[in-house]
Amino acid sequence: GLEKVATTDVALLNNASRPLCVDGPTGDGGCFDAVRNNPLNGWKPGFVVWALVSSDVTAAIAFAMRHTLCVSVLGTGHDFLNRHSCPTGGVLIRTTLMKEVTFLPNTTAHGAFRFGPGLTFSEAHKAAANVNRVVASGWASTVGILGWSIGGGHGPFGPKYGLGVDNIISLEVATSRYGAGRGAVVVANSTYNWDLFQALRGGGGSTWGVVVSITVRAHPIPTGGFTVAKTAFVGSFCDEVYNPETKLYGRGGLGLLTGQAFDWMLGLNSNFGGLSYWWAQRTDKPGFCGANWTVWIQYAYLGPPNSSELTASFDLLTTQGDIKAALPAYYKGYANWFEYVDGDCEPIYPWPWLAGAPPQRPIGGLPSALVDREMFEARNQRPAAA
Ligand SMILES: Cc1cc2nc3c(=O)[nH]c(=O)nc-3n(C[C@H](O)[C@H](O)[C@H](O)COP(=O)(O)OP(=O)(O)OC[C@H]3O[C@@H](n4cnc5c(N)ncnc54)[C@H](O)[C@@H]3O)c2cc1C
Structure with missing residues (x-):
C-alpha cells in the first residue's frame, strides 16, 4: 500500500x-x-x-x-x-x-562502552584500543557489534571474556509498545524491562524493537598483547594415511587429523580462542586421486608470540601428532586487537557512494x-x- x-x-x-x-x-x-x-x-x-x-x-x-x-x-x-x-x-x-562511542570507566571493574547500533567491530576495537581495552567480538572487521552481540556472538575472546550476549550490560530500544503511532525508547537491562533484555540477548535482531544503543563490557588488554597463530595441513583424496612416494597424506590421514585437531582444541585453556576451516577441491594433479583437502587452523592467543604456553601448544599440534603440518606454526603479535583488525583482517573498501555490487x-x-x-x-x- x-x-x-x-x-x-x-x-x-x-x-x-x-x-x-x-x-x-x-x-x-x-x-x-x-x-x-x-x-x-x-x-x-x-x-x-x-x-x-x-x-x-x-x-x-x-x-x-x-x-x-x-x-x-x-x-x-x-x-x-x-x-x-x-x-x-x-x-x-x-x-x-549511528556511531556513538562513549567509554564508561566506572560501569564495571574495567569499564564499559556504550556504542551506537551502526558500529562495526573495527570501530569498536579502535575505541577500545584508545583506552587500553578490548571488547568481545567476532573475527572480521566489518560485522556490526550489535547484530553479532544480540544474535549470540562467537569470537576469538569467547573462552576468556564470554560470548557476545554475555557481554551486554544494557540496551536502549525503540519500540512501539506505548500505543498506536507512538514509538518510544526504553532501557532494557537487569533492572529495567528484564524480559526484553533477556529476549534480545540471543533472540537476535529485527524482532523486539530497534536497538539505538548497546552497552558492553570492556576488558583489559592482556600482558604482552595478543598473538594470532596459524597453521595448515594438506593432503589428497587417495585412501591411505600417507603415501611415501608422493609424500602426501590421504583420506586416512584426514581421518586421523580430525581426532588429532579436535583433541588438541579441547585441551586448550581460555587464553586461546580460534577457528578452523576444512575444505576440499577437485584437482587433476597426479597423486591426488581427484581432489585435495586443506585444514587451516587460526587462533587468537591472549599473550605475546614468544609465550611458551603458546609455542608449546602449537608445537604439539603441528609436529608431535600422527599428522604433521604442511606449514610451520606462524605467530604474529599485536599490541591491541585493533592492530590486527585494521592491518591483517579482511579488507574494507571505502566507497564514495553505495554502488550496487561490490568490486571484484x-x-x-x-x-x-x-x-x-x-x-x-x-x-x-x-x-x-x-
Ligand atoms: C564477514 C562476516 C564474518 C562473521 N564473523 C562472525 C564471527 O566471527 N562470529 C559470529 O558469531 N558471527 C559472525 N558472523 C555472523 C554475524 O554475527 C551475523 O551475520 C550478524 O547477524 C551480523 O550482524 P550485523 O549487525 O553486522 O548485521 P545486520 O544485517 O545489520 O543485522 C543483523 C540482524 O540484526 C538486526 N538488526 C540490525 N540492527 C538492529 C537494530 N539496531 N535493532 C534491532 N535489530 C537490528 C537485523 O535486522 C538483522 O536481523 C559473520 C558474518 C559476516 C558477514
Missing part, C-alpha cells in the same frame, strides 16, 4: 531539518541502494531511513505504524538469513550511521562498505550515484 501513504506525511518524515534519507513516492531512488547479504530476490523496501539519532528511529517507527507498514532494520546488512528485509513496500531503518577482489570477506556520514548531514551535496 505505498500509494496509500500521504505525500504530506512523507514530506514530514523527509524534513530537511532532520537529516533523514527517505525514498518514497517523492524520493530520488538513491536510498534504495543497500549492501546486504543474500537479499531475498525482488524484496525492496518502500522507504529507506538513514537514521542519525534515536529520534529519527522513533519517527520512522511511528510513520510505519500510522501507515501499517512492515519495519525492518539493519546496521551493516551482514545478516545471512534475510531477517533485515521486508517484502516490498516496508520501511527499512538503516542504523549504519582477490581476497577478503563478504561485501562490506563504508558510508560517509557527511553525505547525509549535508543532504544537498551528495555525489551522484556511481
Whole structure:
C-alpha cells in the first residue's frame, strides 16, 4: 500500500531539518541502494531511513505504524538469513550511521562502552584500543557489534571474556509498545524491562524493537598483547594415511587429523580462542586421486608470540601428532586487537557512494562498505550515484 501513504506525511518524515534519507513516492531512488547479504530476490523496501539519532528511529517507527507498514532494520546488512528485509513496500531503518562511542570507566571493574547500533567491530576495537581495552567480538572487521552481540556472538575472546550476549550490560530500544503511532525508547537491562533484555540477548535482531544503543563490557588488554597463530595441513583424496612416494597424506590421514585437531582444541585453556576451516577441491594433479583437502587452523592467543604456553601448544599440534603440518606454526603479535583488525583482517573498501555490487577482489570477506556520514548531514551535496 505505498500509494496509500500521504505525500504530506512523507514530506514530514523527509524534513530537511532532520537529516533523514527517505525514498518514497517523492524520493530520488538513491536510498534504495543497500549492501546486504543474500537479499531475498525482488524484496525492496518502500522507504529507506538513514537514521542519525534515536529520534529519527522513533519517527520512522511511528510513520510505519500510522501507515501499517512492515519495519525492518539493519546496521551493516551482514545478516545471512534475510531477517533485515521486508517484502516490498516496508520501511527499512538503516542504523549504519549511528556511531556513538562513549567509554564508561566506572560501569564495571574495567569499564564499559556504550556504542551506537551502526558500529562495526573495527570501530569498536579502535575505541577500545584508545583506552587500553578490548571488547568481545567476532573475527572480521566489518560485522556490526550489535547484530553479532544480540544474535549470540562467537569470537576469538569467547573462552576468556564470554560470548557476545554475555557481554551486554544494557540496551536502549525503540519500540512501539506505548500505543498506536507512538514509538518510544526504553532501557532494557537487569533492572529495567528484564524480559526484553533477556529476549534480545540471543533472540537476535529485527524482532523486539530497534536497538539505538548497546552497552558492553570492556576488558583489559592482556600482558604482552595478543598473538594470532596459524597453521595448515594438506593432503589428497587417495585412501591411505600417507603415501611415501608422493609424500602426501590421504583420506586416512584426514581421518586421523580430525581426532588429532579436535583433541588438541579441547585441551586448550581460555587464553586461546580460534577457528578452523576444512575444505576440499577437485584437482587433476597426479597423486591426488581427484581432489585435495586443506585444514587451516587460526587462533587468537591472549599473550605475546614468544609465550611458551603458546609455542608449546602449537608445537604439539603441528609436529608431535600422527599428522604433521604442511606449514610451520606462524605467530604474529599485536599490541591491541585493533592492530590486527585494521592491518591483517579482511579488507574494507571505502566507497564514495553505495554502488550496487561490490568490486571484484582477490581476497577478503563478504561485501562490506563504508558510508560517509557527511553525505547525509549535508543532504544537498551528495555525489551522484556511481
Ligand atoms: C564477514 C562476516 C564474518 C562473521 N564473523 C562472525 C564471527 O566471527 N562470529 C559470529 O558469531 N558471527 C559472525 N558472523 C555472523 C554475524 O554475527 C551475523 O551475520 C550478524 O547477524 C551480523 O550482524 P550485523 O549487525 O553486522 O548485521 P545486520 O544485517 O545489520 O543485522 C543483523 C540482524 O540484526 C538486526 N538488526 C540490525 N540492527 C538492529 C537494530 N539496531 N535493532 C534491532 N535489530 C537490528 C537485523 O535486522 C538483522 O536481523 C559473520 C558474518 C559476516 C558477514
